[in-house]
Amino acid sequence: MNTHKITKQTSTEAEFLITVDEEQLTPIKNEIIDHLKKDLKVAGFRPGKVPTNIAERHVDSSVLQTEVLERVIARSYGKAVVEANLQTLSSPKIEIKKFVPFTELEYVARVALMPKIDFDYKKLHVKEKIEKLDEKDVDKTIDNLRRQTAIKKPSKAAIKNGDEVVIDYEGVREGKPVEGAKAEKQTVTVGQGQFIPGFEEELVGMKAGDKKEFEITFPKDYRATDLAGKKVLFKIKVHEVNVVELPELNDTWAKSVGPFKTVEEVRDDARNRLNQEHERAQAQSYENAVIDEAIKKAKFDVPTLLVDEQLHRLEHEFSDNLKNSGLDTEKYLALMGKDQKSLEEELKTEARRRVKMALLIRHIVEAEQLQVTNDEIEATLAQLRATYTDPHMQEELTHDHFREDVANHLMSTKAIEKLVNYAKGGK
Numbered sequence: 001m002n003t004h005k006i007t008k009q010t011s012t013e014a015e016f017l018i019t020v021d022e023e024q025l026t027p028i029k030n031e032i033i034d035h036l037k038k039d040l041k042v043a044g045f046r047p048g049k050v051p052t053n054i055a056e057r058h059v060d061s062s063v064l065q066t067e068v069l070e071r072v073i074a075r076s077y078g079k080a081v082v083e084a085n086l087q088t089l090s091s092p093k094i095e096i097k098k099f100v101p102f103t104e105l106e107y108v109a110r111v112a113l114m115p116k117i118d119f120d121y122k123k124l125h126v127k128e129k130i131e132k133l134d135e136k137d138v139d140k141t142i143d144n145l146r147r148q149t150a151i152k153k154p155s156k157a158a159i160k161n162g163d164e165v166v167i168d169y170e171g172v173r174e175g176k177p178v179e180g181a182k183a184e185k186q187t188v189t190v191g192q193g194q195f196i197p198g199f200e201e202e203l204v205g206m207k208a209g210d211k212k213e214f215e216i217t218f219p220k221d222y223r224a225t226d227l228a229g230k231k232v233l234f235k236i237k238v239h240e241v242n243v244v245e246l247p248e249l250n251d252t253w254a255k256s257v258g259p260f261k262t263v264e265e266v267r268d269d270a271r272n273r274l275n276q277e278h279e280r281a282q283a284q285s286y287e288n289a290v291i292d293e294a295i296k297k298a299k300f301d302v303p304t305l306l307v308d309e310q311l312h313r314l315e316h317e318f319s320d321n322l323k324n325s326g327l328d329t330e331k332y333l334a335l336m337g338k339d340q341k342s343l344e345e346e347l348k349t350e351a352r353r354r355v356k357m358a359l360l361i362r363h364i365v366e367a368e369q370l371q372v373t374n375d376e377i378e379a380t381l382a383q384l385r386a387t388y389t390d391p392h393m394q395e396e397l398t399h400d401h402f403r404e405d406v407a408n409h410l411m412s413t414k415a416i417e418k419l420v421n422y423a424k425g426g427k
Contacts, residue, residue, distance in 0.1 A: 004080035007108070012115050012303040014088075016080050017097075020072055020105040028075070029102045032067045033059060065101055077109050087114040089306060089359075112303035117363045119298035126290045126423040133271070133278045141270040145257055146249065147189075152242040158205045159241055161191030165203060166240040171232045178232055179334050180224075185239060196222070199234070212236045225337030287416065290423040295356050302356050311351035318347065364415040372410045380406050 002024050008015040037055040038048050092111040171181030190200050202214045215231050222228040247253045254260045
């Protein structure tokens with residue numbers, strides 16, 4: 001038989017001590033052997049017909065023990081949770097205390113519990129800020145379109161604002177190169193403010209082939225705190241200077257950039273697209289504000305086990321993103337002006353935030369009795385199949401785990417929509 005008892009329980013975690021004896025282990029061991037012996041070849045027996053007691057001597061003992069442990073733990077732990085009538089979250093942390101192969105097993109299972117959430121999300125109210133699109137953004141879009149269709153002519157004249165130049169630059173501070181302040185054959189449109197204040201102004205008056213050194217004081221609020229307010233020496237070499245001749249803003253130009261007849265039609269199209277982007281951005285910003293306010297006001301215990309798991313995932317995501325960007329942690333910290341401790345605290349805070357939001361979403365789903373239909377899942381999968389045509393991705397979309405991910409995403413989306421609706425004063 002197997003026995004279990006709760007050795008520790010808090011509002012967010014339970015710890016079980018579970019024991020399983022030979023009476024329970026033997027049948028499961030035999031189940032595993034019957035499965036493994038299907039491909040077992042033993043002299044004198046046909047495949048799949050080897051007696052269980054003989055097959056046990058020929059199967060890989062480590063494989064047998066591992067599979068028995070996995071199945072026994074799954075069954076005995078599941079039974080313990082059901083009998084304890086606990087609302088658990090995620091998979092348990094298992095610690096084997098004693099295992100005499102197929103005779104005796106004793107282990108500890110730690111699992112996160114769904115905390116009690118008294119937060120009345122229906123009373124959450126967040127003021128929505130509606131901002132109209134600035135017409136200057138339309139002007140910028142038109143200017144960018146003109147630049148895309150501009151004629152660029154090599155120039156030997158002195159650089160002036162509006163010229164496109166190709167330069168090498170390197171920043172040095174206290175005799176040492178500044179991380180991230182070096183580039184070769186970098187294209188810069190002078191006067192557009194692509195660099196820190198003062199940098200592009202120093203280019204004005206230079207010519208193709210010129211070299212120059214100058215000091216720039218970084219802004220006091222610069223994101224890399226080790227550079228904020230500090231002077232950096234820049235070494236510059238100009239390779240090319242191109243005069244940018246913008247096309248005249250007329251109906252002839254309008255016809256060349258799309259299915260338009262007039263400049264006003266181009267402006268209308270740009271305005272419509274910008275309005276759509278602007279509305280999406282505002283909706284996302286408001287949703288984020290609602291989520292932040294909900295997290296701030298909802299007071300409940302957050303399972304440490306879940307935070308640790310989420311932190312582990314975040315650390316791996318962070319590491320992978322750095323590698324994809326060609327950075328390591330040391331370079332990133334130097335670039336951002338942070339230290340290891342502040343980075344760890346930042347990741348831990350984000351891990352706690354994500355777990356807390358996930359628990360709030362679960363609370364809303366249960367309270368609102370939200371459901372996701374098969375038709376909704378199929379519609380989303382169809383959109384994904386149309387979007388991602390890569391064969392590997394198409395194969396991935398057929399797996400059950402992906403379908404489950406889609407269902408969870410749709411459920412979360414519905415819960416957040418409910419929360420946002422209440423925050424706007426809806427019912």
